[in-house]
Amino acid sequence: AQSVTQLDSQVPVFEEAPVELRCNYSSSVSVYLFWYVQYPNQGLQLLLKYLSGSTLVESINGFEAEFNKSQTSFHLRKPSVHISDTAEYFCAVSPNQAGTALIFGKGTTLSVSS
């Protein structure tokens, strides 16, 4: 079975500060890794994904995440956050198996204040 643990339920930061949202996973098979963002009263939007290749993946809005296989982690980072980054962030894994789907963590609420 697979599971995802997001280590912080809430992360308050000031604008222009760096932030790290932590994600660890457990799986007996290889997995693909994702970060999704959810703004209030909206569905989920894919932020970035790791399928293969370089372990460091980047999004178009300045977020990056690094896949660490030995530590089974996929932490999300941004060097300087904006007010508009305030949202719920979900880490998800998908086992490399037919018939499976996304398994989400419980989410981390990122609150950016001025």
Place this chain on the structure above:
Amino acid sequence: DAGVTQSPTHLIKTRGQQVTLRCSPISGHKSVSWYQQVLGQGPQFIFQYYEKEERGRGNFPDRFSARQFPNYSSELNVNALLLGDSALYLCASSLAKWQGNTEAFFGQGTRLTVV
């Protein structure tokens, strides 16, 4: 192109009633999945359909059922509603047979409240 569309956006039902939620995938996407997101939790997988066949099922009771139509749209049915079924129900579509290695595009969800 339109994204994933879900209807209705909000719904209030009474315990014991039945509900049907609808989803239209992105044009060209043949895979549709349903997720339940209870307040304060991450989404939980309910069903996945590809080419009108069930390809995956999460740990939900038989009161939950779904189907996919020839145009790849999908319906999620929940019978004998319980208070605990109150949640945001999300539909996601993708190109691949399963969502393992491809991007899933989510709709805005249907907010179901059971009273």
